[in-house]
Amino acid sequence: MTAEVYRLRNVEQSYGARTVLRIDALDVQRGSIVGFVGPNGSGKSTLLRLLTFMEKPSSGDLFFEGLPAAQVSEAVRRRVSLLLQDPYLLKRTVFDNVAYGLKVRNDRADLSKRVGEALNWVGLSLDDFGRRPWYALSGGEAQRVALASRLILRPEVLALDEPTSSVDAASAALIREAAVRARNQWGTTLLIASHDWAWLEDVADGVAHLVEGRLAGVGITNVIPGPWEREGAEVCVMRLSDGQSIRVAPPPHSGALAVLDPRAVRIERRRPESAFGENFLEARLISLQFQRKSLEVVAGLDLAGFSLKACLPAAENDDSAFRPGRTVWIAFAPQAVRWV
Numbered sequence: 388m389t390a391e392v393y394r395l396r397n398v399e400q401s402y403g404a405r406t407v408l409r410i411d412a413l414d415v416q417r418g419s420i421v422g423f424v425g426p427n428g429s430g431k432s433t434l435l436r437l438l439t440f441m442e443k444p445s446s447g448d449l450f451f452e453g454l455p456a457a458q459v460s461e462a463v464r465r466r467v468s469l470l471l472q473d474p475y476l477l478k479r480t481v482f483d484n485v486a487y488g489l490k491v492r493n494d495r496a497d498l499s500k501r502v503g504e505a506l507n508w509v510g511l512s513l514d515d516f517g518r519r520p521w522y523a524l525s526g527g528e529a530q531r532v533a534l535a536s537r538l539i540l541r542p543e544v545l546a547l548d549e550p551t552s553s554v555d556a557a558s559a560a561l562i563r564e565a566a567v568r569a570r571n572q573w574g575t576t577l578l579i580a581s582h583d584w585a586w587l588e589d590v591a592d593g594v595a596h597l598v599e600g601r602l603a604g605v606g607i608t609n610v611i612p613g614p615w616e617r618e619g620a621e622v623c624v625m626r627l628s629d630g631q632s633i634r635v636a637p638p639p640h641s642g643a644l645a646v647l648d649p650r651a652v653r654i655e656r657r658r659p660e661s662a663f664g665e666n667f668l669e670a671r672l673i674s675l676q677f678q679r680k681s682l683e684v685v686a687g688l689d690l691a692g693f694s695l696k697a698c699l700p701a702a703e704n705d706d707s708a709f710r711p712g713r714t715v716w717i718a719f720a721p722q723a724v725r726w727v
């Protein structure tokens with residue numbers, strides 16, 4: 388078995404004449420947790436459908452465990468499971484829903500015990516829920532039953548598409564714990580599309596940012612939205628609604644995305660005396676979030692209506708100089724902006 392469970396090269400997905408996903412390269416290691424974040428319509432669900440064999444890419448190479456996707460057997464595909472935001476349950480009891488996958492596989496040994504265990508993983512008991520029909524469940528319970536019906540199969544890959552966005556906080560916590568436990572206990576590779584950025588940053592080995600169907604980067608990333616205007620041959624400008632502007636080198640082709648590493652953004656408390664060669668902009672500090680893994684503090688900034696992130700080493704904020712609500716100055720070099 389390869390260490391890489393997925394390898395994608397130049398994968399595109401189009402619907403009619405519209406290309407909605409264009410992934411140049413993506414590798415996923417076995418047993419890793421990969422998060423996918425991005426605005427609505429950026430292609431997260433489409434990518435998860437390709438990775439779980441629900442759809443075939445329009446073009447490009449998708450390898451699963453070293454094999455081209457088209458050659459992956461039905462038995463192997465069944466070890467890959469997708470949980471959607473709105474769970475689909477069979478019009479049967481909770482027990483039947485959770486047991487269904489095992490029955491289809493003709494694997495009926497200790498059925499009740501295994502259904503009970505799978506339900507326990509998501510905080511439900513067989514005694515209380517086993518005989519309940521599908522319609523007598525809250526949204527959070529239904530989502531947990533749907534997850535249990537996948538966990539009982541001990542999937543090799545579990546893809547979760549916005550698994551917690553329409554459930555309450557208690558159900559969300561149970562879903563998050565059960566998914567991570569599957570990875571820790573069985574080595575299940577987790578692919579998670581979510582707007583829960585804080586959770587992904589906490590548990591994922593890498594968080595991939597999708598913007599307009601393309602991978603804008605892995606880790607905390609800024610995409611500067613534009614629109615960009617040419618100012619001579621060497622400079623492109625984005626004009627903000629408050630009169631400020633951002634200047635960068637021109638893109639290599641139209642349609643490229645401007646990406647700015649948050650570690651390349653400096654935050655200053657006062658207006659700098661000289662702005663020569665750098666972008667200096669007034670911003671409002673909205674949030675500060677400590678990252679346990681990197682020991683950094685991520686500052687969320689509002690810049691005339693669009694948000695930007697900057698990383699502060701934790702020690703730098705010892706004197707609480709930066710507090711949410713304050714006006715600050717941010718600085719970054721034009722060359723810090725990459726085009727992808």
Ligand SMILES: Nc1ncnc2c1ncn2[C@@H]1O[C@H](COP(=O)(O)OP(=O)(O)OP(=O)(O)O)[C@@H](O)[C@H]1O
Nearest residue numbers: 402403407425426427428429430431432433434580
């Ligand atoms: N079957 C389809 N036919 C046509 N267009 C589609 C189809 N599926 C997705 N799209 C389009 O592809 C783009 C990406 O959609 P996708 O659902 O993958 O985005 P997403 O990042 O998951 O969005 P959200 O966060 O809103 O769930 C959207 O513009 C969507 O309208």
